[in-house]
Amino acid sequence: MATYGVYRVTEKKCATCSFWVGGRTIDFRAYKPYYVKADSGHADCIAQKGKKNTPAAQCQKWKLWEKL
Secondary structure, eight states: OOOEEEEETTSOSGGGBTTBOSOEEEEEETTEEEEEEEESSOEEBTTSTTOEEOTTOOOTTOOBOTTO
């Protein structure tokens, strides 16, 4: 069973960033994005080459995921 973290779409975390390439899905409330469920493991950040982050990490290059 895989583990995941749950983050609100308003949080500036790697899970809600367009540069994070880890596995994630969007949960909706009233037809609007509300939560992002992201795999809890490390994943690459394409804004910072060679760096692996967790979905809960933060950085200065955060940019809202376009699907939100």
